[in-house]
Amino acid sequence: MVIPARRVQRRVTLTEIAEACGVAPSTVSRALSNPNRVSPGMYQKITSKAQELGYTSALLPARDDRLARGTIALVLPNLTNPFNLDVTRGAQAQIRAASYLHLMVSTEESLPMEEQWLREMARTVDGIVVSSPRVDDETLRSVAQIAPTVLINREAPGLSGVVIDTPGGLAQALQYLQSLGHTRIAYVRGPHGSWTDHVRFEAIAGAAAALDVELVTVGRYQPTLPNGAAAADAVVLTRATACIFFNDVLAIGALDRFRQLGVSVPGDLSVVGCDDIFGSSFSHPPLTTVTSPGESAGRAAVDMLIGRFSTRDRSDRIDHISAHLTVRASTGPLQG
Template sequence: MAVPERRHQRHVTLTAIAQACGVAPSTVSRALSNPNRVSTAMYERIARKAREMGYFSALLPQADDWRAHGTIGLVVPNLTNPFLYDLVRGSQGQAQTAGYFHLLVSTDESPSVESTWLTDLARTVNGIVIVSPRTTDEALRSVADAVPVVVVNRQVDSLSSVVIDTPVGAAQAVDYLSSLGHHRVAYVRGPENSWTDRVRYAALREAAKHHDAEIVPIGAFHPSLSAGAAAADAVSLSAATAAVFFNDTLAIGALGRFRERGVRVPEDISVIGCDDIFGSAFVTPPLTTVTTSGERAGRTATEILIGHFATKDHAPRVEHLAVHLTVRASTGPVPAERTASELQR
């Protein structure tokens, strides 16, 4: 299936589109040159109006010209993490607005399943966005030899990627916990083959050096609520006064288990998650977490992929998405008196 060439009909101006949408020409320019710089709703509104007025570009193929369209495959490690729902929505919205069919695949955290899907997709789609891949760099580059690939949450030499700077957020978490007096911090690790987990753990350890703190690694855990409950038991045996979890799903599962054990959060132990998924602000207590935008990550990765279709320049492009620590009620000062036996009760 052919991918579209970059083309414009110059008689439809950005100013005319802006007037029709009731926005500034600069907003239209940002939307049509780099959709990540405006909201999804604004992009879709401008893109729809641009097509109606006869403006064409590689990012805006004609809605009825299906021969000019392709298929974008989105490969995710699981469908249980709410953060990935937002990422899927961002990727799907970007693909559909640009006129591409969007195919979603989950690997269920299996490297072998992931490898099989990537091999099959490379023969059937025009490009692939793969999120937190578990396969090797060499395997990913092999797929990229057959079809354009953009990787989310991993950096691979010679491939485009979108990297969410959660290691920076992890370091912020250590800084914050140290300011509260915590010097023994458990890190509940994610899946064994997760690149994100490895770089985040390294960032935690590096940040701990600056505060004379200790990071206690626990697990590797599948990112699920039930695994979070199991992780809470392991944290309770660690004598840590605070715990940073690989993601919010694990942290929320742990909060429930701590309640069952009579361990108070944050009076007995402080808890920090990652991703700021929907619901993390509504659990008891509300979860302190590293905040980022899954929708923006999905949109950015798909926009980069479509950009590779549109130009002859396939040089790797790496985008970093900023994060910040959102402080809520699950963190507090280290207890004045704390023993391992108290935590294990």
């Protein structure tokens, strides 16, 4: 692997550039991460001084002695969910194609760890892609002031990102269940602080209200197979005839538990997941789910980030990727 020149040199700090230019470090940060927020003259002054001092960043024009353009970090909530592996494959392919180094970090579903990693990496990498972040909008914006940042499956004012329309797919799933005769449907919620869970729940609740379906919410669960089993026990107590899970990991964990409890799927209970991860098509029974193109999202997010390296336009935008319902054997008509 080719190592960027800046990796073997002392890294010039923003403070040093600020002192040389006679401006505040925050002004340097704005100029290098969001040039639209400083005057053209100030941008030219700061970038010229930064290059003179040896500051190396993918935001600055390439130098002949650079061995590679820089490093992009991919931050994921965990590495146990196959959906995140799909995102990684897509992102890694685009990063490698652009001759960048790839740094991957799992925050293990820990909000403090995520915040710590983001703040530290913002000063050591050239750009960051964050998938399903848990930290608040203010923290994300402060990180983006230091290093260009693109989000996956999160909308935050002032930041760019790629969002997969799984909420629309789940609304479609609820409509499908209602068409099968189900009028009492449970939704097993995802982790606290998950923007993705919030928008998925809002879409399902809106569809339920429009169709006069009774929606029962169940818990808050980290997406693991054991938590899916725990959620299955709670679902049985709701007496719902159909259930939608926050994602496939929870749903697949629940399928095994339903079998242990003697609950027939889909005879007694129809089950729907989300993301269409590897394994959902050969679970027992095969899982009806919302197909979510994680690999495409990873590619699109990296393309968006690299595009920001080569242009002074730092205006935010959200690109949407469609999702759709994939019907398999875990759902069926309401049994009399």
